[in-house]
Amino acid sequence: MTIQTSKSSPTNSKTPTFFINGRFLSQALTGVQRYAAEIVKAMDRALASGRFPARLHDAEWQLLVPPDAHEIPGLKKITVRRIGRLGGHAWDQVDLARAAAGGRLISLANSGPVLHRDHIVVIHDAQVFRRPDFFGWRYRTVHRLIDRLLARCAxxxxxSDFSRRELAAVLDLNASTIPVFPNSAEHFATTEPDYAILDRLGLRPQSYFLFIGSRTKNKNLAVAVRAMELLNRPDVxxxxxxxHNNSVFQDNLSDAGSNLIxxxxxxxxExxxxxxxASAFVFPSLYEGFGVPPLEAMLFGCPVIASAADAVTETCGDAAAYFDATDADALRLRMQERLIMGAVSDDERKKQQDRIAMYSWQRSANALLQFLAQKSVN
Structure with a gap:
């Protein structure tokens, strides 16, 4: 695939142009960046199929990326252009704003230029407002300001429905004006497990609990560590x-016992x-906008023990065992119950499969394209 590098947009004024904010390709891969990448790939598949109205299919589509972007996806309909010289928020607010002038801009990873007037921005949660203690002051201040400005012009x-309610409240918006394009776990559906990792880590099947995520305060790892101490099972x-990114977030991993890998x-x-x-996947989050890792675990028939945070229960429904995220002993009890129960039952597996089936990158991308088609008519 050819990647264009230019200082100005080569768009044809007679052809509508959709720009996609590709800054996520210069960032470390977390859930937000995974979301953006999967939605872009699914949008590209849908546009290449010709299933959408001509005003979308025949439009010019460009993924604008910073100079240090990596892992450019192989796209058929969407052209990738490397633009600008800046980085971080400066690239968003200056280079991207200039390159996307005159077209419709789509930002999928929480941020974008605040002066672009034809702009849809996916903000994944309201954590910087609801739980400011999770963030360093600089990150918190910048993102609160950007979110408030975007709410006025984009x-x-x-x-998720939970994040829609939260964002409507903190940004003084009507919830009905905030569309929802959910996450999915399909990116793991074709992944071939590398079981050699168990030997490398010295693990026995169904004899360990699993935590996946950054060591950020909202992930609440300290409660999982305390629950393990209370469980007192050196063999599990x-x-x-x-x-871990301590420059942005506050570390919450306490000095724990040796029963951690x-x-x-x-x-x-891997x-x-x-x-x-795993015996079970443990998800003790205090606050989430969606909660993808539990769905990933369900794809592999892994039992899920999750906090009762609103977005997590919305995502997992009746396919997880829940506990109060502040109660380490409640988590310890769920872990103990899981060790006694063993692998998921047929009924549990059916519930997992039903939850997984509710979410699809392609359905979310199609819904975003349909939303864009409706807006281009209005």
Whole structure:
């Protein structure tokens, strides 16, 4: 695929142009960046199929990316253009704003230029307003300001009914004007598990609990660590997978016992293997906009023990065992129950499959395209 590099947009004034904010391709891969990448790929498939109105299919589509963008997806309908010289928020507010002038802009990863007037922005949650203690002051201040400005000049979208209600409240918006384009776990559906990771970590199947996520305060890892101490099962460790960004978030991993395995960042194939052989996946989050990892676990028939946070219960429904996120002993009890129960039953597996079937990257991308088609008529 050819990647254009230019300082100005080559768009034809007679052809409508849709620009996609590709800054997520210069960032570390977390749930938000995964969402943006999967939605872009699904939009590209839909546009290439010709199923959508001519005003979308025949339009010019460009994914605008920063100079340091990586892992450019292979796209058929959407052209990738590397633009600008800046980085971070400066690239958003200056380089992207200039390059996207005159077209409709789609930002999928929480941020975008605040002066672009034809702009839809997916904000995944309201954490910077509801739980400011989760963030460093600089990050909190910048994102609160950007969110408030975007709410005044752009269309805000989000990923769950819970986040729609939260964003409507904190940004003084009518919830009915905020469309919802949910996450999915389909990116793991074709992943081949690499079971060699169990040997490398010294694990026995169905004899460990699994935590996946950054060590950020909202992920509430400290409660999982305390629950493991209370469980007092040296033969059943907690495997912790993921990175840590202390420059943005506050660390919450206390000095714990030796019954923890810090696996660091792993490949999707290694993570798939850990899901498939875990006693249970533990998701103790205090606040989420959606909650993708529990769905990923369900794809592999892994039992899910999750906090009763609103977005998590919306996502998981009756396919997870819940506990109060502030109660380590309640989590310990759920872990103990799971060890006694063993692998998921047929009834539990059916519930998992029903939840997984509710979410699809393609359906979310199609819904976004339909929303754009309706707006282009209005």
């Amino acid at each position: 269309t805000i979208a989000t990923v 460790p907690l495997v912790i997978v993921g990175g 810090l696996a660091g960042r792993l490949t999707d194939s 993570i798939a293997a850990l899901y498939a052989r």
